[in-house]
Amino acid sequence: MEERDKAKIAELAGGVAAGNGLLDRRSLLRAGVLAAGIAGIGAGVAQAAESVGADAPEWMKTPGRSFSPYGMPSKWQEKVQRSFTLLPGRPGTGTSRTPLHLLEGTLTPNGLHFERHHNGVPDIDPNRHELVIHGLVKRPLAFSVETLMRYPMESQIHFVECSGNSGSFNQREPQQTTAGGLNGLLSCSEWTGVRLATLLGEAEVNREAKWVIAEGADAVAMSRSVPLEKCLDDAMIALYQNGEAIRPEQGYPMRLLLPGFEGNMNVKWLRRLKVMNEPVNARDETSHYTELMPNGKARQYMFLQGVKSAIIKPSFGMNMKGPGFYEVSGLAWSGSGRVSKVEVSADGGKSWAAAALTPPVLSKALTRFRLAWQWDGRPSTLMSRATDEKGEVQPTRSVWVSQYSPIQFYHFNGIQGWSIEADGTVKHVYV
């Protein structure tokens, strides 16, 4: 690109904000792709024909098909699917990932929410399911689904992230896979249900109580110890997911939702909450979900998902179409609250520019960030770094790795990078 053109783009877009062509975060509000540069660069915008409608496509010539009782995505979107990692011989055990790289915005369609099952998805008859609250309470209570539905409800938008998400970053070599393949044990939904504090209030928790043991009604009866404090704070018994009854894969007829805590603690198919004065050291919190330290000791009960971000556009599998004006965008989130800042670098971390955060920016929810980039066609390294409202900053991968034993893979929240080759190929690189 000519220096003169570059300068014109930068001027129209509101200025250069960091090295290697990152533009000011307000630039997208001011200028479209065309206005910001030279017609069509990078974006492939074409000139419209003089007379529109002369050659109408076939779908304009016959009536469309009829109504459907439950709508499905367009057949042209059939590749937008979850990807699986299953354990051999154990069909219901493993994970499926949200294809983050094929979605936009921040909410995950219910059919694409990631899945993590320890022994398959139970087929629960809601008329025979009960949630029991017992242990250190004055009044042990059993709630049918119908009873819970009569309680006052609230809606909250929150992410759920498996603590094993992005676990491959502990490996020596960067895995060459999509943004969803790397980070897709992550989804975000509007959850509607009953505040757990309301139900615990009715059961009247004893003074010595400190923990609540949550147990699922699946074949492994997955159990986790949850601090009582969290249960009395923003914990919810979720009954609805994005407006419809929670999906079987997500815990139908109800799940425990612990905003910001590692996925595993959000017990699905919830059947029992036992109030205790100590944690139980359940199988799922001793054999797994601990952090193995270099000295061979393990840290237990690491609940919070750290502040994190990843660039989704561009990412592996999306090649650049020549030099020009691009929007770099991605997702940022924190288990501790709101994302306060996301910075992007196009020169491998030498300089950083603040990205625009697309509203709404919600606590413990996915936030979309965007920044205009004028790619000059030379090899570049894109990175993003998030900061949350508590002031926590995403660490570098090497800082993260140095904290743990080399086989420890839970809670990776290090800075991620993509290299853009001169031919436009996007590769996963460690930065």
Ligand SMILES: Nc1nc2c(c(=O)[nH]1)N[C@H]1C(S)=C(S)[C@@H](COP(=O)(O)O)O[C@H]1N2
């Ligand atoms: N009862 C039960 N709850 C469970 C699990 C399970 O296997 N059984 N998996 C846990 C794990 S490890 C994660 S990451 C989340 C995944 O929730 P999702 O499948 O709705 O994405 O559920 C958690 N709750």
Ligand SMILES: [Mo]
């Ligand atoms: Mo998980």
